[in-house]
Amino acid sequence: MDDDRFRLLVQGVLDYAIFMLDTRGRIASWNAGAERIKGFSAEEVIGQHFSMLYPAEDAAAGKPDRELEVAAAEGRLEDEGWRVRKDGTRFWANVVITALYDDRGRLKGFGKVTRDVTDRRAAEVALRESEERFRLLVQNVVDYAIFVLDPQGRVSSWNAGAARIKGYAEEEIVGRHFSVFYPADEVAEGKPDRQLAVAAAEGRLEDEGWRVRKDGSRFWANVVLTALYDDRGRLKGFGKVTRDMTERRNAEQAVRDRGRLVGHLVEAQEVERRRIAWDVHDESIQSMVAVGMRLQLLAARLPEPAAAAVESLDESVQAAIARLRGLVSRLRPPELDRHGLVEAVSAYVDDVAGRWELAHSVRDELTAEPSPEAATTAYRICQEALSNVHKHAQATRVDVVLSTVDNGLRVRITDDGVGTAGGEAGAGHFGLVEMHERAEAAHGWLSVTSTPGEGTTVECWLPTLPDVGGAGE
Ligand SMILES: Nc1ncnc2c1ncn2[C@@H]1O[C@H](COP(=O)(O)OP(=O)(O)O)[C@@H](O)[C@H]1O
Ligand SMILES: [Mg+2]
Numbered sequence: 001m002d003d004d005r006f007r008l009l010v011q012g013v014l015d016y017a018i019f020m021l022d023t024r025g026r027i028a029s030w031n032a033g034a035e036r037i038k039g040f041s042a043e044e045v046i047g048q049h050f051s052m053l054y055p056a057e058d059a060a061a062g063k064p065d066r067e068l069e070v071a072a073a074e075g076r077l078e079d080e081g082w083r084v085r086k087d088g089t090r091f092w093a094n095v096v097i098t099a100l101y102d103d104r105g106r107l108k109g110f111g112k113v114t115r116d117v118t119d120r121r122a123a124e125v126a127l128r129e130s131e132e133r134f135r136l137l138v139q140n141v142v143d144y145a146i147f148v149l150d151p152q153g154r155v156s157s158w159n160a161g162a163a164r165i166k167g168y169a170e171e172e173i174v175g176r177h178f179s180v181f182y183p184a185d186e187v188a189e190g191k192p193d194r195q196l197a198v199a200a201a202e203g204r205l206e207d208e209g210w211r212v213r214k215d216g217s218r219f220w221a222n223v224v225l226t227a228l229y230d231d232r233g234r235l236k237g238f239g240k241v242t243r244d245m246t247e248r249r250n251a252e253q254a255v256r257d258r259g260r261l262v263g264h265l266v267e268a269q270e271v272e273r274r275r276i277a278w279d280v281h282d283e284s285i286q287s288m289v290a291v292g293m294r295l296q297l298l299a300a301r302l303p304e305p306a307a308a309a310v311e312s313l314d315e316s317v318q319a320a321i322a323r324l325r326g327l328v329s330r331l332r333p334p335e336l337d338r339h340g341l342v343e344a345v346s347a348y349v350d351d352v353a354g355r356w357e358l359a360h361s362v363r364d365e366l367t368a369e370p371s372p373e374a375a376t377t378a379y380r381i382c383q384e385a386l387s388n389v390h391k392h393a394q395a396t397r398v399d400v401v402l403s404t405v406d407n408g409l410r411v412r413i414t415d416d417g418v419g420t421a422g423g424e425a426g427a428g429h430f431g432l433v434e435m436h437e438r439a440e441a442a443h444g445w446l447s448v449t450s451t452p453g454e455g456t457t458v459e460c461w462l463p464t465l466p467d468v469g470g471a472g473e
Helices: 003-012 032-038 056-060 063-074 118-140 160-166 184-188 191-202 246-301 306-331 334-338 341-355 372-393 431-441
Strands: 017-021 076-084 090-101 107-116 144-149 155-157 204-212 218-229 235-244 359-365 397-405 408-415 445-451 455-463
Touching: 017 032, 032 107, 056 063, 063 076, 063 090, 063 107, 090 118, 144 160, 160 235, 184 191, 191 204, 191 218, 191 235, 218 246, 246 306, 246 431, 334 372, 341 359, 341 372, 341 397, 372 397, 372 408, 372 431, 372 455, 431 445, 431 455
Parallel strands: 359 397
Antiparallel strands: 017 107, 076 090, 090 107, 144 155, 144 235, 204 218, 218 235, 397 408, 408 455, 445 455
């Protein structure tokens, strides 16, 4: 390329300020990019010392001349820093100054290429700030222990949460192997190093287990180990996030204990009811039946009006026997033993809904006979739900559906009443609470949905095997 065309090219470049300085730093040429970036026209700057392009404090400190000296001595100088435009605004500049020599090696001046990299710098500053903010965030999180291990498993960073949860200050722990957090028996069997190996191989490892604090006490931890790799895929270490789950574990334990207790109570209640039912049946009803027979014999032999009086006595005894039979069947429904759930529920619903003048239906969609435990629970829930319909719903009908769903028994009792169930019933109202507890003690669930003016649905699901879900601890 000849000199003229080259000059034209340089002149026309807009993205770079390209200009020449004489040996003393005075501006000798000025291209379109320089005009655009700096705001000065060629006439305004040619012949001026280039320190006019620097912030006043840099110019006063002699930076421009120092840069020329370095460029003259070393042939080239690169610098990044603030420069000023004609209008006084600053921009972040990347500057390359090149010393220019003639054939005989004498310094003829300098070429200077300046780029406005304000945007790139802003992006870098934003990135640094966001990294810094992120670092501060991690540093200050107290709910999680967040720290970094080197590839050998030695602690290399430590945050506030780690200090709180594990009890070590940063100075005490950095540099130590992370196996100090594990119980001695697990260290002996090599668990810490095994976990690092798994995390290194698979990228990540999650674990729950006991960990040890500085004071030797244990806590139940949820741990996530993440392998950290550099750009070239080399293992640089591990990030470790540990949460103290002791409280949650205790709360879960308490819920399990309470569930077991409720289960025992419900079972004890059933046993007691059955015992009372048999007692009433075998003792009271039998002897009253005997009394009734004697009264009939007596009435047959007595003259009037004594016979009529004895007969009415006998009627009272028969009525009492019927009420006791009802009591027995509510305490321990005999149909459950003999015929199964659907008939027991049907008999019960026919009986009470008939008396309470409610239209009613019981639909059987069972494809498997539920376990005796599930059947008893379901029957009790039906009893309580129906008694609520009677007492509270002002309904005209009630429908019961028994079905087999998800390997379990689903019971749905729907009324078309006022729909006011489900809120806080307050002291002395245990019906809904007891239904929930029965369902949960059987490892199922119960829900009550009420729509004001439309009615209430009580729905429960009970596993057919009484012990699923409660197993495993
Ligand atoms: N089917 C229903 N329709 C309307 N309200 C209901 C129904 N079932 C329950 N409720 C409301 O929920 C409350 C709590 O019921 P429950 O716990 O069985 O206690 P109790 O029957 O002793 O009042 C009842 O007092 C009633 O206000
Ligand atoms: Mg009730």
